[in-house]
C-alpha cells in the first residue's frame with residue numbers, strides 16, 4: 539500500500555514526504571525570476587494544505603493569494619505586499635497554527651505538491667513547474683474558499 543501524507547492526503551511516491559519535496563522546491567528561487575514569481579504561491583499552498591497557518595495568518599494569506607490570482611503582480615509588488623502583511627514588527631499574531639486548532643479543515647485537494655513534482659521533473663521543467671504552481675494556487679484558493687468566503 540502506498541503511503542499517504544497525513545496532512546494533505548497526497549499519495550507519497552517511494553517513501554518520500556511532501557516536506558522533502560517542499561524543501562527542494564523552496565531552493566528553486568535561486569535559479570531565476572520565473573521561480574521567484576511563484577515562490578509565494580508555493581509557500582502559501584504548502585502551508586495551507588499542510589495546515590500550518592494560524593487563523594489570522596490564513597486570512598491574510600488568502601487575501602494576498604486572491605489579489606495575486608486576480609491580477610498577477612511583479613516580484614517587487616509581491617515582496618511589498620508580503621512585508622506589509624507579514625512583517626514581524628507590525629504583526630501581533632502567530633503564523634503557525636497551534637497543534638490543537640489548525641484552522642484549515644482536511645480536504646481532498648485537487649492538486650498537491652506531489653502532483654507538481656511528478657509533472658515538472660521535480661521543478662526542473664521551469665515552464666511546466668510555474669504553470670502547475672499557479673494552477674495549484676488557483677485550485678487551493680477555490681477549495682478553501684468554501685470555508686473562508
Ligand SMILES: [Zn+2]
Pocket residue numbers: 543544545546547548556557588
Ligand atoms: Zn502532504
